[in-house]
Amino acid sequence: MEYEVVIGLEVHVELLTKSKLFCCCPNRFVAEPNINTCPGCLGFPGVLPQLNSEAVRHALTASLALNCEIALYSYFDRKNYFYPDIPKGYQLSQFFVPIGSKGFLIIEDDNGKPKTVRIGRVHMEEDAGKLVHAISGNTSLVDYNRAGVPLIEIVTEPDLRSPGESRRYLEQLKGILQYTRVSDCKMEEGSLRCDANVSLRPMGCPDLGSKTELKNMNSFKAVEKSLEHEIKRQRDILRSGKEVITQTLRWDEGSQATIVMRGKLQAHDYRCFTDPELAPIELTEEDVEKARAALPEMADVRAARYVNEYDLPEYDAGVLTSSHGLADYFESCLELYNNPKVTSNWIIGEFTAQLNSTGLEPDQCSFQPKDLVELLLMIDQKLISGKIAKDVLAKAFQRGTSPRLVVEEEGLLQISDQSELEKVIVKVISENPDSVENYRGGKAKSLGFLVGQVMKETEGKANPRLVNELLLKIIGS
Amino acid sequence: MAIDFAEEVDHVAHLARLTLDWEEKVRMAEQLSKILETARRVQELDTTGIEPTAHVITLPAVLREDLTRPSLPLNRVLQNAPTRQKDFFRVPSITAVKQVEE
Numbered sequence: 001m002e003y004e005v006v007i008g009l010e011v012h013v014e015l016l017t018k019s020k021l022f023c024c025c026p027n028r029f030v031a032e033p034n035i036n037t038c039p040g041c042l043g044f045p046g047v048l049p050q051l052n053s054e055a056v057r058h059a060l061t062a063s064l065a066l067n068c069e070i071a072l073y074s075y076f077d078r079k080n081y082f083y084p085d086i087p088k089g090y091q092l093s094q095f096f097v098p099i100g101s102k103g104f105l106i107i108e109d110d111n112g113k114p115k116t117v118r119i120g121r122v123h124m125e126e127d128a129g130k131l132v133h134a135i136s137g138n139t140s141l142v143d144y145n146r147a148g149v150p151l152i153e154i155v156t157e158p159d160l161r162s163p164g165e166s167r168r169y170l171e172q173l174k175g176i177l178q179y180t181r182v183s184d185c186k187m188e189e190g191s192l193r194c195d196a197n198v199s200l201r202p203m204g205c206p207d208l209g210s211k212t213e214l215k216n217m218n219s220f221k222a223v224e225k226s227l228e229h230e231i232k233r234q235r236d237i238l239r240s241g242k243e244v245i246t247q248t249l250r251w252d253e254g255s256q257a258t259i260v261m262r263g264k265l266q267a268h269d270y271r272c273f274t275d276p277e278l279a280p281i282e283l284t285e286e287d288v289e290k291a292r293a294a295l296p297e298m299a300d301v302r303a304a305r306y307v308n309e310y311d312l313p314e315y316d317a318g319v320l321t322s323s324h325g326l327a328d329y330f331e332s333c334l335e336l337y338n339n340p341k342v343t344s345n346w347i348i349g350e351f352t353a354q355l356n357s358t359g360l361e362p363d364q365c366s367f368q369p370k371d372l373v374e375l376l377l378m379i380d381q382k383l384i385s386g387k388i389a390k391d392v393l394a395k396a397f398q399r400g401t402s403p404r405l406v407v408e409e410e411g412l413l414q415i416s417d418q419s420e421l422e423k424v425i426v427k428v429i430s431e432n433p434d435s436v437e438n439y440r441g442g443k444a445k446s447l448g449f450l451v452g453q454v455m456k457e458t459e460g461k462a463n464p465r466l467v468n469e470l471l472l473k474i475i476g477s
Numbered sequence: 478m479a480i481d482f483a484e485e486v487d488h489v490a491h492l493a494r495l496t497l498d499w500e501e502k503v504r505m506a507e508q509l510s511k512i513l514e515t516a517r518r519v520q521e522l523d524t525t526g527i528e529p530t531a532h533v534i535t536l537p538a539v540l541r542e543d544l545t546r547p548s549l550p551l552n553r554v555l556q557n558a559p560t561r562q563k564d565f566f567r568v569p570s571i572t573a574v575k576q577v578e579e
Contacts, residue, residue: 140569
């Protein structure tokens, strides 16, 4: 029997605020345990929680960017459970009325056609602390730095039909959250986390099958891999006539397999109820319209503008706008250098290669737009060749110095001095009499060989056009 | 104490990570049934025409500006910790707790 895959994703995103959701401790990823904690986020009695306005603004912005309806009146509920990472014994979350609901995102399906993925809800909640399992047996160590950090949870309807669609949804979601500066979405630091609900059902069946929940996937690739693995596992179970057990599975990156986790509590076991001590959140229509007006230009709109305004190929526009950092970098370059296509080539090529190998973001590296422009101008002025410019970029990027300094220090200036080049050419001709003969005998290819020898002799610094000209003048006719 | 209610008490005690002896269970069962009885009586009230109330507080939250203040010094953070290891709170391992319970 053929089965249809049904996937829903729950994404938790830490919001880019200075302070935590209900207290003034810093919201910062740090190594030292428990230094960003206070009686509020440690769950001491008698504290006065005060809701962070910036967290609400971010949640509102994200909801609007994801085409949600906004609840002008919402509040926090207590989700009760006992686990050492949650100091109060409950997590504050918007269980009954999420700030955003009924949104959607449009992604590409596996055939490259546009597809609407419905977003059921976007709600605010507080993050839990972190458990570090002690090496020696029966204790766990708790770090509450993360406890109380503002999160939003974004939950799709079960609309995704493949691991590939799921990955594309996540990529698009991440792009939007970064564009709107709601979150930095660093999966490796846990500021974006994804859980997946997966089930299979016979093709054409309207009812959903028993689902499993996948956790602990720490990259988009891991999400895709673990979904593929889980789909195969469920399909094998169903084909053998057995039933899928509803359970929570943990993706193990090392063995590339899923492992059964704790039996999860039933939803009603969390005994959610509205927090009686926290006043409700009231937004006005003006608040919503203000946030809507402040939404930045989204990636797809920006890409379309690059095609129209700068005449860039769609591919270039897509790559440049894949992260707001790269797009901002590109636009900063254009303020100093008016050749979009050349700029784009260098950003997509050599610059991105350096970012990838160092793991830096465009705004973190010392090679700034003015440096790239300096390099491009040196090429235009024929001070260096394009080939040498690639080396210069890599060296300037790695050393944190300007390209001009690299060129000067390494003596890479292109040789356009006619007399200097003539000396090299005479030397090459005397060393390669056969090639000269061959050329005179009508073998045009031999000229290319001689040019190559001159380039080699000058370590790539000779101006190739000038070499060609001079060679022809000397051995030609 | 009815059997199904005993199970209910056990379940709630488990969620709260409490170990109750027989006498405590009987006492909890009595108290819980009184609470549930009160809730049942409230539910009997005729509320037609009364707008549902989502929240007991009628004033909206006053939002605070996103500013940081110094956190608690580490020695005070850990002052009440029953046990600590370096600068961590030390607690029974979850897997260990589970084993004891099961």
